[in-house]
Amino acid sequence: MTSLQALRIVIVAPESLTPAADDDDALVEAERSRSLRIGLLANGYNIVAVLPIDAFLPERIAQIQPDMIVVDAQSQARDTLEHVVMSTRDERRPIVLFTDDADTSHVGAAIAAGVTAYVVAGLAPERIKPVLDVALARFQHEEALRRELADARTQLSDRKLIDRAKGLLMSRQQLSEDEAYARLRKTAMDRGLRVAEVAQRLIDVADMLG
Structure with missing residues (x-):
């Protein structure tokens, strides 16, 4: 627009x-x-x-x-x-x-x-443009706020997944927190995925295997 x-x-x-x-x-x-x-x-x-x-x-x-x-x-x-x-x-x-x-x-x-x-x-015709100007500006502002809120929720969800996946690696492979995150990050880079996606896959496998 x-x-x-x-x-x-x-x-x-x-x-x-x-x-x-x-x-x-x-x-x-x-x-x-x-x-x-x-x-x-x-x-x-x-x-x-x-x-x-x-x-x-x-x-x-x-x-x-x-x-x-x-x-x-x-x-x-x-x-x-x-x-x-x-x-x-x-x-x-x-x-x-x-x-x-x-x-x-x-x-x-x-x-x-x-x-x-x-x-x-x-x-009155002269009222229409100001009304539409304000309506569009308000809509765009609200959409920006919605995107910011959605991004914040996604980041929080990703952080929880990554923390859980790090915990699994730390307990099962005796890694430090930094080493666990490095493992997740390297796997993500090698496979072209986000770290959160790798974390989710690791969690899914762990849940399946018990």
């Missing part, structure tokens, strides 16, 4: 019929959706698809590989979000929701579930 304007955006919106001329609420929602699309295009974003909420949503998102998902929830935002969050569970992406749903009691749960920005009403 080299620039915000180059973002490939998928809009997810409930399917709806063309509103009747006397259906004021539907006409308002249709105009709001139209304003959202115009605002995205006016700010240079690339709308690659507009997808309905159905059983094929996860597959379509996986095929298109968008940089960001913009949800046009209109009303019933909670039901819409559940589908979108489930569709991005395996491959996280920034999700920005625009809605006229006045019930904000579930905003906290939505953010916790993976929604990056939750915007209630107010779709």
Whole structure:
């Protein structure tokens, strides 16, 4: 993602019929959706698809590989979000929701579930770019924190494996701690593996042999 304007955006919106001329609420929602699309295009974003909420949503998102998902929830935002969050569970992406749903009691749960920005009403075109700017920056920050946490957990797990493998070598081959680690490290280098992988294999063999 080299620039915000180059973002490939998928809009997810409930399917709806063309509103009747006397259906004021539907006409308002249709105009709001139209304003959202115009605002995205006016700010240079690339709308690659507009997808309905159905059983094929996860597959379509996986095929298109968008940089960001913009949800046009209109009303019933909670039901819409559940589908979108489930569709991005395996491959996280920034999700920005625009809605006229006045019930904000579930905003906290939505953010916790993976929604990056939750915007209630107010779709002036000049507001869209700042919202997406902040949403993307927040998503990237959160992903960096997730990677750091995952790395820390991996390092801790690796350290535990290596310590256990060293203990096995020290007790069974009468090696010092430094000698045991050197043995693990040399084996890893000879076989093109990580030290933790060698340690895990040694532990597996020891467990199998008793």
